[in-house]
Amino acid sequence: MYRTLSSVMISVAVVLAACNPTTPNNVNSASPTDSSTNTSVEKNEPNSQYKPAFAGQTRIAAVKTQTAFESKLLSKELNRPWAIISLPDGRLLITEKEGTMRIATTAGVLGTPITGLPPVDHESQGGLLDVALDPAFSTNRLIYWTYSGIVGDATLTAVAKGKLSADEKTIESVKVIYQATPAFNSKQHYGSRILFDKTGNLIFSTGERSDKRTRPQAQFLNSSLGKVIRITTDGKPAAGNPFSGVDSARPELYSYGHRNVQGLAFHPTTGDLWETEFGPKGGDELNRVVPGKNYGWPTITYGLEYSGEKVGEGIQQKAGMEQPVYYWDPVISPSGITFYSGNSIPEWKDNLFISGLSSMQITRLVIKDNKVAGEERLLTDVKKRFRDVTEGKDGALYAITDDGCLYRIGK
Numbered sequence: 001m002y003r004t005l006s007s008v009m010i011s012v013a014v015v016l017a018a019c020n021p022t023t024p025n026n027v028n029s030a031s032p033t034d035s036s037t038n039t040s041v042e043k044n045e046p047n048s049q050y051k052p053a054f055a056g057q058t059r060i061a062a063v064k065t066q067t068a069f070e071s072k073l074l075s076k077e078l079n080r081p082w083a084i085i086s087l088p089d090g091r092l093l094i095t096e097k098e099g100t101m102r103i104a105t106t107a108g109v110l111g112t113p114i115t116g117l118p119p120v121d122h123e124s125q126g127g128l129l130d131v132a133l134d135p136a137f138s139t140n141r142l143i144y145w146t147y148s149g150i151v152g153d154a155t156l157t158a159v160a161k162g163k164l165s166a167d168e169k170t171i172e173s174v175k176v177i178y179q180a181t182p183a184f185n186s187k188q189h190y191g192s193r194i195l196f197d198k199t200g201n202l203i204f205s206t207g208e209r210s211d212k213r214t215r216p217q218a219q220f221l222n223s224s225l226g227k228v229i230r231i232t233t234d235g236k237p238a239a240g241n242p243f244s245g246v247d248s249a250r251p252e253l254y255s256y257g258h259r260n261v262q263g264l265a266f267h268p269t270t271g272d273l274w275e276t277e278f279g280p281k282g283g284d285e286l287n288r289v290v291p292g293k294n295y296g297w298p299t300i301t302y303g304l305e306y307s308g309e310k311v312g313e314g315i316q317q318k319a320g321m322e323q324p325v326y327y328w329d330p331v332i333s334p335s336g337i338t339f340y341s342g343n344s345i346p347e348w349k350d351n352l353f354i355s356g357l358s359s360m361q362i363t364r365l366v367i368k369d370n371k372v373a374g375e376e377r378l379l380t381d382v383k384k385r386f387r388d389v390t391e392g393k394d395g396a397l398y399a400i401t402d403d404g405c406l407y408r409i410g411k
């Protein structure tokens with residue numbers, strides 16, 4: 001009897017834990033949190049006793065979406081997806097870590113795997129990573145992507161471009177346009193996101209490869225590790241870059257002092273570039289990227305080593321180094337991000353959405369005057385590692401999880 005009952009309970013639990021098909025957001029919102037209540041969504045103790053540099057730099061007051069919306073599981077058939085973007089016709093282009101791409105309809109119907117990409121090292125954090133469409137994609141079908149390239153017994157973050165075939169089954173005329181050297185024998189901290197800026201150049205991010213030997217290179221202007229980088233569509237340094245003409249600096253660098261940037265997005269109204277990066281224990285960051293600026297890693301950080309020891313001198317502020325707009329302690333593990341520019345849910349306008357890995361949720365940040373004004377955590381019930389989130393042409397958000405789920409979040 002007990003066994004039967006517990007089997008039933010386990011079955012129910014499994015069903016609940018699986019990709020939840022439909023989850024209205026207002027089921028338990030009989031008394032929605034007042035957005036003026038000065039309480040954070042974070043209830044756990046911080047790892048460090050470090051003090052923020054200014055009010056509102058961490059643990060901002062919670063907000064709660066008042067518009068009714070739902071999260072809907074569209075597919076659970078993706079193979080380790082990493083990035084999701086919208087195509088001009090409204091369908092979704094999704095990268096899969098092992099080296100393929102898929103096109104999905106907004107109903108969740110998946111196309112066949114798109115092949116023909118260069119080999120990737122998909123061990124640990126590596127693989128086929130982000131993808132961006134050429135501004136003239138509708139006519140030239142060109143795409144650009146980042147991936148973990150293999151160089152001898154080492155790896156690096158690389159950028160390639162190619163043409164999506166008419167039958168959407170392969171990538172043609174593939175050309176590797178940039179390699180973020182030096183290569184290093186690590187399987188971690190590749191970055192990376194890639195975007196077109198309004199000048200038609202590519203902006204993408206790298207990581208510092210998660211090793212104490214390469215970590216200092218985040219501060220070196222003659223290394224491409226731990227950077228935001230801006231290049232032409234042929235992989236050359238873009239005109240107007242901040243270190244162009246500076247001796248011993250790489251002219252493709254755009255900003256430096258980053259640890260592992262997996263979120264990059266342009267603010268829809270201001271046009272500013274924002275990034276999220278994985279910090280160490282208790283030091284995940286949100287930054288507004290200004291060209292030429294130093295974002296501090298590994299000299300300043302609000303996090304600790306995973307051992308609990310301080311990082312370097314254990315300082316959080318230094319002249320000449322930028323403060324994060326916001327940080328999380330404990331971490332949320334911020335992967336892909338997107339600003340919401342749609343009209344379907346008006347209170348989300350210009351809000352930043354951040355896919356969370358270890359935190360298994362999607363963070364919504366209200367941003368006002370370049371500061372965080374409120375934080376909400378969405379889809380906490382499905383218990384999934386959210387890898388990326390993008391805005392659909394229909395005003396909904398679309399998100400992917402490490403275990404292959406595709407969600408639609410909207411009205």
Ligand SMILES: [Ca+2]
Nearest residue numbers: 285295296297
């Ligand atoms: Ca920083």
